[in-house]
Every structure is written in structure tokens, then in C-alpha cells.
Amino acid sequence: MMFDPLEAEVLDRAVGLVVSSCKAVFGSSLLCVTLKGSAVKGDFITGYSDLDFHVFLKPEVMDGENVPKYEYAVQFQRAFGQVSPEDFEVSQFQIYFINSEKYPNDWAPPVDGTYKIILGALPKAARELDDGAYIHFAEQHLSLSSIEYSRRSNVVRFVDKPDNRIAYNVRLLGATLKNYMYSISVLLTKEPKVAFRLGLDKMIALVEEGIGSEGHFLTFFEYVSDWRRIRQDPEYARKAFREGIQALNEIASWRRD
Numbered sequence: 741m742m743f744d745p746l747e748a749e750v751l752d753r754a755v756g757l758v759v760s761s762c763k764a765v766f767g768s769s770l771l772c773v774t775l776k777g778s779a780v781k782g783d784f785i786t787g788y789s790d791l792d793f794h795v796f797l798k799p800e801v802m803d804g805e806n807v808p809k810y811e812y813a814v815q816f817q818r819a820f821g822q823v824s825p826e827d828f829e830v831s832q833f834q835i836y837f838i839n840s841e842k843y844p845n846d847w848a849p850p851v852d853g854t855y856k857i858i859l860g861a862l863p864k865a866a867r868e869l870d871d872g873a874y875i876h877f878a879e880q881h882l883s884l885s886s887i888e889y890s891r892r893s894n895v896v897r898f899v900d901k902p903d904n905r906i907a908y909n910v911r912l913l914g915a916t917l918k919n920y921m922y923s924i925s926v927l928l929t930k931e932p933k934v935a936f937r938l939g940l941d942k943m944i945a946l947v948e949e950g951i952g953s954e955g956h957f958l959t960f961f962e963y964v965s966d967w968r969r970i971r972q973d974p975e976y977a978r979k980a981f982r983e984g985i986q987a988l989n990e991i992a993s994w995r996r997d
Contacts (some may be wrong), residue, residue: 744786754828759909771840772796772860780856783940785968786829789943796840805844808837834985841865848877851936870955874932878923884995890916891988910977913984921947956987
């Protein structure tokens with residue numbers, strides 16, 4: 741696979757745009773900004789990977805656990821809407837807004853080593869949990885009904901798309917697959933804080949051996965590591981999609997057993 745971390749100047753510029761927009765819109769209600777995922781862990785794939793941010797806000801600007809009040813959402817979109825992910829060679833900016841006093845119940849809180857604090861300090865509501873709690877999250881996430889629903893919904897989203905849109909669906913499938921792989925790694929190792937820190941290459945090896953895969957995980961990510969070709973060659977993208985669905989099928993078979 742071809743990992744290609746963003747140049748420091750490009751990443752700094754992207755981070756700066758997110759933070760400046762957050763400050764302009766939320767002001768003193770902005771408490772913390774973190775950068776998560778492949779940009780931190782070193783397994784970034786140019787064009788395919790996201791830039792993932794968590795923005796922690798005071799409750800008065802939030803509508804629940806992870807949705808800002810609509811007037812702030814409109815203001816932020818206006819402030820950030822001119823930023824083009826393609827200019828940074830990323831799939832998209834994935835910016836999640838979180839109530840600083842109530843971390844979403846169905847999210848596993850972040851583990852040290854998987855994020856970088858850009859601004860402020862992580863609130864107590866997002867504090868790291870004990871191993872048992874993360875194992876419980878993984879068990880719930882890997883329910884057979886969830887896996888089969890994900891497989892079917894990815895196929896439904898794919899089936900009627902024009903050739904110039906299927907790369908987007910391959911990207912969605914990859915995100916789904918990677919989330920399941922983290923949960924599998926937690927259950928296989930029983931060491932969640934080790935599992936969440938794994939780079940993609942090591943996680944693929946662990947998962948494929950652990951569930952008896954025929955190599956569909958590795959093949960899928962080898963395909964998407966050439967993201968330019970995924971976007972330009974529909975048949976190549978279709979092959980990637982098939983491998984990702986086969987990997988989901990293997991997860992479902994493993995859970996049935």
C-alpha cells in the first residue's frame with residue numbers, strides 16, 4: 741500500500757482554516773479542537789483519506805450531543821464552505837461538533853495516541869474509559885444485524901450511481917470497513933488501547949489472520965491506495981468495491997461462527 745502523509749505546510753494550513761472558522765463562529769463557546777485518524781497515525785492515503793476533526797463546544801450552542809444549533813451550523817458552513825478538499829488532496833474535511841458536557845452515548849471516547857489536541861484541552865466528558873467499556877462497544881458494533889445492514893446499504897447506494905460517482909461509494913465502503921476492523925481488533929486482542937493505535941497495515945494483518953480472511957481486506961486497501969485510478973477508471977473502482985463487500989461478507993461469516 742502507498743501511504744503518503746500530508747506535507748506539514750499543507751496540514752498546518754488545513755488545521756488553521758478549521759480553527760479560524762470555529763473561532764469566528766463559536767467564539768468563547770469553543771473549548772477544544774482535536775485532529776484524529778490517519779493524519780495523526782501516519783497511514784494517510786492521498787485523495788482517499790479524510791481530515792477528521794472533533795470540535796468540543798459549550799452546551800448552549802449545541803442541539804443535543806453532536807449537532808450544533810442550526811443557526812451556528814449555517815454560520816459555520818458559510819465560514820468554511822469555500823474550502824475545497826481537493827486543494828489539500830483529501831477526500832473531505834470530516835468535522836464533528838460535540839457537546840463538551842455530554843459525549844455521544846454510542847461513540848467510543850478517544851484513546852490517547854489516536855488524536856492530537858490542536859486547541860484547548862479535552863473535556864472530562866471525553867475521558868478515556870477502561871478496557872471493558874471499549875470491548876463492550878466493540879461487541880455492540882459487531883452485531884450480525886449491523887454488519888448485514890451495512891453490507892446491503894452499501895450495495896444499495898452503489899447500484900444506481902453513474903460511473904463518475906462510484907468512487908464516492910468506494911470511499912464510503914472503506915470507511916465502513918475500517919470502523920469494523922477496529923472493533924474486530926479490539927475483540928481479537930482484548931487490548932483496546934493497543935488496537936486503536938494500530939496503523940492500517942498492521943490492523944489488516946491482524947484482522948485477516950484473526951477471522952481467516954482470504955485477503956479481501958488487503959486487496960481492497962491496495963486498490964484504494966491508488967485513488968487517482970479509482971476516480972478515473974470505473975472498472976478498477978468496481979473491482980475495489982467487490983473486494984470491500986467480500987470483506988464485509990467475511991466479517992459476517994466470522995460473527996455467525
